[in-house]
Amino acid sequence: MNNKEKWIAFYTILRREIRRFMRIWPQTLLPPVITMILYFVIFGQLIGSRIGSMAGLPYIQFVAPGLIMMSVITNSYSNVVSSFFGLKFQRNIEELLVSPVPNWIILLGYIAGGMCRGLGVGILVTLMALYFTSFSIHSLTVTVAIVLMTSLMFSIAGLINAIFATSFDDISIIPTFVLTPLTYLGGVFYSINLLGDFWRDVSMFNPILYMVNAFRFGISGITDIDIIWSFSMVGLASIILFLYALYLLEKGSRLRS
Amino acid sequence: MDLPALSIKNLTKIYNDSFKALDGISLDVRQGDFFALLGPNGAGKSTTIGIICSLVRKTEGTISVFQHDVDQDFSSAKHLIGVVPQEFNFNQFEKPIDILITQAGYFGIKASIASVRAEKYLKQLGLWEKRNDFSRNLSGGMKRRLMIARALIHEPKLLILDEPTAGVDIELRRSMWNFLKEINGNGTTIILTTHYLEEAENLCRNIAIIDHGKIIENTSMKSLLKMLDRETFVLDLSNEIDACPEIEGYSISLKDQNQIEVEIPKSESLNELFSELSKKNISIISMRNKTNRLEELFLGMVEKNLGQESQK
């Protein structure tokens, strides 16, 4: 395939991914928006008004960036994991396997699809947040960069999960037992400075903490940790995961009998 | 001789490190041929096809399509192959038109070109009215035709169909045959598997029979039919008879009072039989071949192979 053909193949995969999550929007776009409205009402307004401030911010302004990040993470991940697993499960992946599309284009196409959903939901949730509170942007570059990188990383992770999955249970295990706890414990709802030394040190092993803090820094200028760490960690993790996903596709043993 | 469209050498497939589904198959298919790959359930037909179009990983052997090795030169090889799989494998929630344009996109074909082709093939295969329905709602026969259209969208030179007429009604089957003949007439090499031997006889010039992962016969349809040297006819009689008539040179058996079976060498003329029967005052109201003769031959070959396998 020449470059133009590769571009067409990439664009075809991306278009199909976007069509998929738009077609089933009551499953893909609506739930995160409703969940986030509930979070804003309960944690932001009802309980938040009693908490007062957290790390020097009104509570609603403290949680809003974390909640936005949380929806970007879960939506990027679940878009790729369910779409790619569905492709495998229906044997629909054979359409790609009989075609000359190189694996790295398949990978990029699915990642781009996951990012479109993750960022799309992120924008919707941000608009919701603006209804409940207002925030100025401290650093647009940091904000945009960390959202893009986080969405990228979790899209790749979702693809790896889908390659390994052999049943529908396998695609919900990681989101339920790994992603959700890590997000809840990742400084979305509280500043880790509230924790004792031990739990604060433990929290430092949670990658989501770094992303949430970098994002919060981008918006409000306030962070619990050095954001250089955030960028290096997410960047490195994305590269490693990308190469691993590519290796799995090239090997093909989980896609072909 | 011109270059083969497909050349398989020593192909072996072992599933899960334990089950040998293909045992050193070698096969050549000429350009422009209409080729049948026959064999009982589980013989290894779909496995062979799966390996040709890289859905199944081979254990050993080489495959080339118009001289392009499917591993080394996979991009060119894949552009040349179109495949209609045995099982439905399109996304049931997508529309036929989108399925075709997406598949074309995977081959790097622009949407503007793809939509012209999609219209052409959907119309030829009688699916144009259904182009915007959920493909889940198509009938079984329509789904098969959708997969044929999808296989043709990048205009391959080698079309491989794995049981394309399974579950397709008689009328539709005939129209599918005509469609395939036309495509073959325009220069596309076609390989097809089927369990309807009538279909193979009707369409194909060359055949291979595969059984237990081995090729047990690879010949032309003509010479296969020549191997059928005897035929059995069933004759229905207008009057009842009690004893089986005896006629020199024919083996006749009485089925019931109104029916006899006659086995005849192919070279023998039937006139003699009829005149002998009328001399005996036996008149015939109808006659037919006992079973599809090709089917009998096929069963004979597979049984013989089974005997050889079990002797090992």
Ligand SMILES: Nc1ncnc2c1ncn2[C@@H]1O[C@H](COP(=O)(O)OP(=O)(O)OP(=O)(O)O)[C@@H](O)[C@H]1O
């Ligand atoms: N993915 C797989 N894993 C393990 N064994 C398999 C797999 N696919 C096929 N087989 C086995 O390989 C053998 C050949 O199967 P194949 O599908 O090639 O047969 P076939 O000739 O197409 O049969 P049919 O006419 O029923 O379609 C069968 O015994 C089958 O059980």
Ligand SMILES: [Mg+2]
């Ligand atoms: Mg089969």
